[in-house]
Amino acid sequence: MNRRNFIALGSVSLPAGLWPLEGRSLARERASANLHIGRPPGEMPYRQVHLDFHTSELIPDVAADFRADEFLQTLQAAQVNSINLFAKCHHGWAYYDTNVAHRHPHLQIDLLEQQIHALRPAGIAVNYYYSLVWDNRSAHAKPEWRARDRAGNGLQSGYWPWMCMNTPYLDQVVLENSEILERFQVDGAWWDILIQPPDGCFCSWCVEDRKKLDLSDSPKDIYRHNKLVALKTEKALFDLLKSKQPNAIGFFNSRLVVGISDELPFYTHLEIESLPTGGWGYWPFEQRVRYCRTLGKEMVGMTGRFHKSWGDFGGFKPQAALDFECLNFLANCAKACIGDQLHPRGKLDPMTYQRIGAAYRKVVRQEEFVKGLRGVADIGVISTAATDPVMTTQTLSPSDQGFTDMLVELHQQFDVLDLNANLSRYKLVILPDEIRPVPSLVDKVQRYLAMGGSLLVTHKSMLDEGSNAFALEEMGISSTGSSKFKGEYILPQAGYFPSVEQNAYYLYQIGLSITARAGTEILAVYGHPYFDRSPEHWCSHAQTPFAHVTHEPVITRRGKVLYCANPFFRSYALDGELVQKLFMRDLIAMCLAQPARRGGGTAEQGYCRNPVMKQAGSQRGRVDAACNWRELAEGMHFLTVRAFRRQLVGDADCGDAPLENRVFTPDQLEVPGLVSIALVVNQDFSEALEVVRHRLAGLVVDDSGVVEEELKRHLRRFGVFVLQLLAAGSLALS
Numbered sequence: 001m002n003r004r005n006f007i008a009l010g011s012v013s014l015p016a017g018l019w020p021l022e023g024r025s026l027a028r029e030r031a032s033a034n035l036h037i038g039r040p041p042g043e044m045p046y047r048q049v050h051l052d053f054h055t056s057e058l059i060p061d062v063a064a065d066f067r068a069d070e071f072l073q074t075l076q077a078a079q080v081n082s083i084n085l086f087a088k089c090h091h092g093w094a095y096y097d098t099n100v101a102h103r104h105p106h107l108q109i110d111l112l113e114q115q116i117h118a119l120r121p122a123g124i125a126v127n128y129y130y131s132l133v134w135d136n137r138s139a140h141a142k143p144e145w146r147a148r149d150r151a152g153n154g155l156q157s158g159y160w161p162w163m164c165m166n167t168p169y170l171d172q173v174v175l176e177n178s179e180i181l182e183r184f185q186v187d188g189a190w191w192d193i194l195i196q197p198p199d200g201c202f203c204s205w206c207v208e209d210r211k212k213l214d215l216s217d218s219p220k221d222i223y224r225h226n227k228l229v230a231l232k233t234e235k236a237l238f239d240l241l242k243s244k245q246p247n248a249i250g251f252f253n254s255r256l257v258v259g260i261s262d263e264l265p266f267y268t269h270l271e272i273e274s275l276p277t278g279g280w281g282y283w284p285f286e287q288r289v290r291y292c293r294t295l296g297k298e299m300v301g302m303t304g305r306f307h308k309s310w311g312d313f314g315g316f317k318p319q320a321a322l323d324f325e326c327l328n329f330l331a332n333c334a335k336a337c338i339g340d341q342l343h344p345r346g347k348l349d350p351m352t353y354q355r356i357g358a359a360y361r362k363v364v365r366q367e368e369f370v371k372g373l374r375g376v377a378d379i380g381v382i383s384t385a386a387t388d389p390v391m392t393t394q395t396l397s398p399s400d401q402g403f404t405d406m407l408v409e410l411h412q413q414f415d416v417l418d419l420n421a422n423l424s425r426y427k428l429v430i431l432p433d434e435i436r437p438v439p440s441l442v443d444k445v446q447r448y449l450a451m452g453g454s455l456l457v458t459h460k461s462m463l464d465e466g467s468n469a470f471a472l473e474e475m476g477i478s479s480t481g482s483s484k485f486k487g488e489y490i491l492p493q494a495g496y497f498p499s500v501e502q503n504a505y506y507l508y509q510i511g512l513s514i515t516a517r518a519g520t521e522i523l524a525v526y527g528h529p530y531f532d533r534s535p536e537h538w539c540s541h542a543q544t545p546f547a548h549v550t551h552e553p554v555i556t557r558r559g560k561v562l563y564c565a566n567p568f569f570r571s572y573a574l575d576g577e578l579v580q581k582l583f584m585r586d587l588i589a590m591c592l593a594q595p596a597r598r599g600g601g602t603a604e605q606g607y608c609r610n611p612v613m614k615q616a617g618s619q620r621g622r623v624d625a626a627c628n629w630r631e632l633a634e635g636m637h638f639l640t641v642r643a644f645r646r647q648l649v650g651d652a653d654c655g656d657a658p659l660e661n662r663v664f665t666p667d668q669l670e671v672p673g674l675v676s677i678a679l680v681v682n683q684d685f686s687e688a689l690e691v692v693r694h695r696l697a698g699l700v701v702d703d704s705g706v707v708e709e710e711l712k713r714h715l716r717r718f719g720v721f722v723l724q725l726l727a728a729g730s731l732a733l734s
């Protein structure tokens, strides 16, 4: 049997007698098996832990201190009702007795068996974790199976070498997973790191494969080939899972990008890994959850208990941040999962589980209110990744970040869409900045407009760059290329933008020059500078001043089709100019006469999340069951101040019933009971500190030097930092 037909079978039949361990474990396990533990049919547990256990062979006495009863009691006390436990880690070691995998050389007990036997009978669901592409042991034992770049070098992320799933490594993986599923009754499988190199794998199998499939090494063909390898791996493992344990759930991590639809048959549900301090920031979750909720699967949001990211031993996230993240998952229709790492000796850290317990007790109290929630959305936004695919889950284009930021801050209810989306569900569809005019989308948008939908297009969306023509006649404009000056200004026409004061506003990004056909209204026009800044022509520190107003359109309207010639969404992510958000607010208002319920607050206010949900079967119907994170947060006044590279965009926003609808100026920040402040900064430390000084002028901290030093240290290194000032003890409000 060669590898291909081996995989094509979808499951692996092994010779009788290969499972000497079955007699003593699986039979007993099956006897006490309670399928759907912690999970009523169709509903996943709300309070999960992902227990990392990547443990080097250099560490002795692995699991020597593991005590099953203590392990169970710690998790129970923390209200955990589902956990991901390690079968195989990134180091490549197995944590159970095995005939086909490679047991950790210093593992003292059959850890996975003891964990499963302790937890499942007590009602805690167990999914086994298995690392796919990252496997350090296999990389050394079988270097020929490694993923390779064009130059033939083995690929690596940090210290982790990449294996290629298109080599016989996949056979080994299937064999090991088959053994796990024969030995252990589980609730699910959690496969990690299913990625092929975005620039292509050049191992001998992949090179040969692409030749056979008539695929070149172009980015497009590399993307297609990587997709095929991922699908082959998913099918092999998911079919295996379902053949062995039909009720188990299955999920592949590291693949959840916009455009995942074709892989969904191999996923029972979707998990959004997004550790705000671990390189993601707070915003990717907001974008991804609004995409995933359109795909019809249950969702889990995953954060970590770490101060920074995975493997941060001795680094702890503040309680308020953990609470906020878990409750924000619930408010967005997702279950909560908190990542932790078990100490090599096998003992859970008590303080970590006190904090997880405190967060999960809040979750317990909200579960009945969020059951069966689904998102309510007026607006559908096509992600830039729909026509320009990305391969890595942490990548968010500036345009996607910009519309996510802007619409969340404007308290608008929106879904993020790929090319399969049903546009008729939305009152307004937005095509942000760079949505290519692929024929299927053009056709879909035209049918949507014919049905009476509203459309907002910005910058190069729907522009065929070859012919420099817009693919949608309905826009009523023509492109004449790039804007005349690099440093243009925008001026609103009187009567269209009530939120925007009459002025000439600088456009930080370069837009298009357009002409409006007869019957197309011009809502805002370009203002030209004296000249473009250059070594020969320049004035003052930055852009050239505004010289005169023109009749050249920047924003137009034809019927229900709005167009903006500047990349406002990308610019909002990069430049953070408040007025862009105000222009957008007024454009959206032109399309949405009756928006879904929105939370209090104004567009000038900073970060405020008000996802609106509907509860299935609710007698109250419509949006009465609306649930937003502020209501969930139970008195946790969470204030987010957000800084951009150049400028602070928002003012503060405090979520508390008596405080709703109030805009706080910096000197009004002395809010009684203020518990925590989250500060998310893009990069520049000096500007960020200035912002903090400015914003927190009214706050007196016991030891401000400590806070400042901490800020410096963290901002220099990470650019994303959560600062917590605890009202009890360390913070006094003057």
Ligand SMILES: [Zn+2]
Pocket: 146, 147, 148, 164, 165, 166, 167, 201, 202, 203, 204, 205, 206, 207
């Ligand atoms: Zn390869």
